Amino acid sequence: MKIVITSVMVNDQEKAFKFYTEKLGFIKKTEIPMGEHKWLTLVSPEARDGVELLLEPMAFAPAQVYQKALFEAGIPLTYFQVEDIQKEYERLKNLGVQFSMAPTKMGAVTLAVFNDTVGNNMQIVQV
Amino acid sequence: MTYYHQEVLRLRTVICPKEYLCDQVVEAKRYIDDHYASIIRLDDIAGKASISKFHFIRLFKKLYGVTPNQYLVSVRIEKAKRLLKNGASVSDACYFVGFDSTTTFTGLFKKITGYPPSAILKKQVPATIIAPVIYNPAWKKES
Numbered sequence: 001m002k003i004v005i006t007s008v009m010v011n012d013q014e015k016a017f018k019f020y021t022e023k024l025g026f027i028k029k030t031e032i033p034m035g036e037h038k039w040l041t042l043v044s045p046e047a048r049d050g051v052e053l054l055l056e057p058m059a060f061a062p063a064q065v066y067q068k069a070l071f072e073a074g075i076p077l078t079y080f081q082v083e084d085i086q087k088e089y090e091r092l093k094n095l096g097v098q099f100s101m102a103p104t105k106m107g108a109v110t111l112a113v114f115n116d117t118v119g120n121n122m123q124i125v126q127v
Numbered sequence: 128m129t130y131y132h133q134e135v136l137r138l139r140t141v142i143c144p145k146e147y148l149c150d151q152v153v154e155a156k157r158y159i160d161d162h163y164a165s166i167i168r169l170d171d172i173a174g175k176a177s178i179s180k181f182h183f184i185r186l187f188k189k190l191y192g193v194t195p196n197q198y199l200v201s202v203r204i205e206k207a208k209r210l211l212k213n214g215a216s217v218s219d220a221c222y223f224v225g226f227d228s229t230t231t232f233t234g235l236f237k238k239i240t241g242y243p244p245s246a247i248l249k250k251q252v253p254a255t256i257i258a259p260v261i262y263n264p265a266w267k268k269e270s
Contacts, residue, residue, distance in 0.1 A: 073131055074130055075131045104135055105149075106139040106143075107189075107190050108149065113131065
């Protein structure tokens with residue numbers, strides 16, 4: 001058994017695709033039409049064979065309650081590792097990405113949290 | 128300030144009350160990253176952190192979850208995986224990343240990755256699972 005895919009629930013699949021590819025820089029791995037939505041996964045260009053991120057439509061109403069609570073508390077859904085967090089923070093800020101937490105040191109890591117525009121907070125981490 | 132941000136600020140005082148010490152341990156970890164192929168003595172990297180080696184090991188483990196030596200092994204194995212993937216022989220990969228015995232290297236490699244280094248050369252390992260490894264303390268207990 002292997003971990004191949006992790007998912008992020010998004011309230012707008014097309015908007016999510018634009019944000020995650022155009023702002024964050026991920027690339028499309030798989031796109032399979034499935035009725036009104038699609039099976040849409042992304043990978044990092046730095047790890048094309050790595051874990052895929054599934055942009056999963058938020059089609060289950062009760063899950064919205066959970067997503068909203070996390071978002072309002074500023075809690076990130078997951079994180080992405082970066083080599084230089086300050087540089088990435090500046091790059092994303094210049095692209096208009098909204099941060100709820102600027103780079104902040106915590107022990108051996110530095111963290112920053114941003115709004116993915118489709119219902120979630122995401123975190124970038126420099127180890 | 129969000130709830131999460133407040134928690135991060137609270138936790139960092141718990142994890143590392145003295146930030147200058149954390150910074151020195153992070154610096155030592157970077158030294159391992161940059162000099163993994165050299166002989167790295169604990170006294171040297173603890174010295175870089177300006178603290179006793181026993182305190183250094185405790186602090187390193189507190190911050191990274193593994194001891195400095197376990198971390199060094201994980202870095203070397205990760206580098207070796209890339210070399211093997213690019214066609215290096217087992218012995219070349221072994222010595223290049225800083226091990227001085229192919230027996231030790233092969234044993235640690237298999238313990239950490241679950242397969243022997245030769246499996247990469249024989250392409251018995253799918254590319255998708257040649258991923259970064261972090262040393263797991265449990266591996267030591269198994270030996």
